[in-house]
Amino acid sequence: MTQEPLLKAHGLVKRYGRVTALDQCDFDLMPGEILAVIGDNGAGKSSLIKALSGAIQPDDGQITLEGRPVRFASPLDARSHGIECVYQTLAMSPALSIADNMFMGRELRKPGIMGKWFRKLDRPAMEKFAREKLTELGLMTIQNINQTIETLSGGQRQGVAVARAAAFGSKVVILDEPTAALGVKESRRVLELIRDVRSRGIPIILISHNMPHVFEVADRIHIHRLGRRLCVIKPDDYSMSDAVAFMTGAKVPEEAATAA
Numbered sequence: 348m349t350q351e352p353l354l355k356a357h358g359l360v361k362r363y364g365r366v367t368a369l370d371q372c373d374f375d376l377m378p379g380e381i382l383a384v385i386g387d388n389g390a391g392k393s394s395l396i397k398a399l400s401g402a403i404q405p406d407d408g409q410i411t412l413e414g415r416p417v418r419f420a421s422p423l424d425a426r427s428h429g430i431e432c433v434y435q436t437l438a439m440s441p442a443l444s445i446a447d448n449m450f451m452g453r454e455l456r457k458p459g460i461m462g463k464w465f466r467k468l469d470r471p472a473m474e475k476f477a478r479e480k481l482t483e484l485g486l487m488t489i490q491n492i493n494q495t496i497e498t499l500s501g502g503q504r505q506g507v508a509v510a511r512a513a514a515f516g517s518k519v520v521i522l523d524e525p526t527a528a529l530g531v532k533e534s535r536r537v538l539e540l541i542r543d544v545r546s547r548g549i550p551i552i553l554i555s556h557n558m559p560h561v562f563e564v565a566d567r568i569h570i571h572r573l574g575r576r577l578c579v580i581k582p583d584d585y586s587m588s589d590a591v592a593f594m595t596g597a598k599v600p601e602e603a604a605t606a607a
């Protein structure tokens with residue numbers, strides 16, 4: 348029995364004035380896989396993940412989640428469908444604690460008769476949840492859940508952002524260049540974390556320019572070129588230099604690879 352894609356897009360178009368960022372772009376993410384998205388600068392990778400995570404609305408095309416058509420009005424809307432995106436900027440508040448950053452807009456509040464915004468934060472419950480999620484992903488090298496984000500290393504910050512996405516992103520986690528600003532050891536930890544998230548059954552879309560990282564963790568690689576999916580390859584079938592040659596147009600993939 349062939350598996351159906353969990354998240355699928357067909358014919359996505361996004362124009363910014365005279366620039367066509369997405370040009371009839373197709374996409375599919377299978378359940379439980381790590382799918383890398385690679386492409387040259389300006390190829391349209393960010394536009395694709397923004398469309399899939401509700402940050403922009405495509406001008407044309409369809410997105411389906413678990414076989415049902417969806418149209419995300421905002422990132423919040425995509426989140427409510429279980430799609431979490433960790434952008435390069437991480438969107439964290441440096442002066443707030445790890446626990447506070449895990450929630451950000453989804454804080455747990457104590458019970459009461461008043462409206463949500465008037466009830467006190469349930470700090471013990473938030474700290475417990477944050478501790479559990481970080482422990483689940485083996486991230487408890489962080490000593491204190493009340494430590495502020497600004498006191499963490501780059502890798503630990505990225506870890507908290509990934510843990511937050513994995514904790515709330517029940518269906519899909521999208522990571523935009525998660526190892527870009529990190530050293531060798533920290534990158535390694537984040538790659539392990541990505542595998543841990545997959546082992547919990549959550550598929551990951553990984554946007555990266557780092558070919559060794561992509562080839563190390565990806566199950567499949569979506570190669571993006573000139574606003575559309577050029578082909579999908581499996582890391583075992585091609586070399587990194589083949590992938591770069593496809594990305595830049597120096598080499599044309601044979602037909603068979605598009606069905607990978």
Ligand SMILES: Nc1ncnc2c1ncn2[C@@H]1O[C@H](COP(=O)(O)OP(=O)(O)OP(=O)(O)O)[C@@H](O)[C@H]1O
Pocket residue numbers: 363366367368386387388389390391392393394395
């Ligand atoms: N908000 C915007 N306004 C105008 N043009 C935009 C906007 N966002 C993206 N573009 C253009 O759309 C095209 C695709 O950009 P996009 O950021 O999606 O590419 P990318 O593959 O993610 O690039 P990079 O790897 O450099 O981040 C580029 O030509 C870019 O200049």
